[in-house]
Amino acid sequence: MFGLRRRREPPSGPFYKQRGWVSAVMFLGFVLVMSLIALVAGPEIEDDSEKSRKELDGVSGPLSPGDPQQVRDGRDGRPRNCRTDDGDQEQPRSAPTDVTWRKRVALMVPVSPKAGPLRTDEPGMWWCFARTPTGAVMAAHLIPVQVSGADWRTAAEQQIVPGKERDMFVTAKARAGASPPTEVGRFVGFSLDSYSRGAATVRLLLTRPSGGYLSTSVSLRWRDGDWKVALQEGSLYSPAKQGQPDGFAMWGAARG
Known part of the structure; x- marks a missing residue:
């Protein structure tokens, strides 16, 4: 119902x-x-x-304590005390004409007032490279050399891409202790295997003390407002092999 x-x-x-x-x-x-x-x-x-x-x-996080690059500002994350002309993105086919050669550790390295390193007053490392192909070339010559010097730790912590590989590299180098630099020849040429505003691979040509040439490459990344080395299987350089001047922009005879 x-x-x-x-x-x-x-x-x-x-x-x-x-x-x-x-x-x-x-x-x-x-x-x-x-x-x-x-x-x-x-x-x-x-x-x-x-x-x-x-x-x-081009910014990967806060700077490490004691970083000589100090405070970064601007859209590209450049430090306040590092300003470069980044307009020329043309890949160099010949050696820059404004380069002088200065001794760093056991090698003469190229220094350009335009492409860098512009800051050579820091005791542990020289830095501040242009975000250009030529700036990458300068960084590839210099950074691995000064990571082999007495102030290697400062350079390694600030100029190698951070990560597990860098930590392992620093630990292994610290355990190995200091070793006198060995004569490996002279930088005589370079070429760009690849380049973008965020990464580059630079091939280097060196003389061999016993005669002939060696060829190796350095990988770089743009981080924290400057070029840094990206380790290749834990090494600053790729495995060296016999090289020839063909395909390289040659530096010429004047090296100071």
Whole structure:
């Protein structure tokens, strides 16, 4: 009849087997799992986004304590005391004409007032290279050399791309102790295997003390407002092999 409601029978069996209870538990479990996922994944997603933005800007994070580069500012993350003309993106086919040669550790290295290193007053390292192909060439010559000198740790911490490989490199070098530099010849030529505003690979040609030439390469990344060496299987250079002047821009005879 109208107005009468049919009385439901109370559910039978243990409460945890009842349909309503199971549905509620499943829903709460779903909410809890999604909350945990958001809690864990949220910072990672934010970090990845921030990392991508910084990589595009050439900035990878705060400077290490004691970094002579001091405070970075500007859109490209350059230090305040490092300003270069980055307009010339032409890959050099011949040696720059404004280069002078200065001794660093056991080798003569090229120094350009336009391409760098512009800061040669720091005791531990020379730095501040132009964000140009020629700037990458200058960095490839200099950075591995000064990482082999007495102040190698400062240069390694500031001029090698940070990460596990750099940590292992520093640890191994510290354990090996200081060793006198060996004569490896002279820089006589270079070529750019690849270049972009964020990365470069520079091939170097050196004379061999016993005669002939050796060829090796240095990989670079633009980080923290300057060029830094990207280790290749834990090494500053690729494995050296016999080389020839063909395909290289030659430096010429004047090296100071």
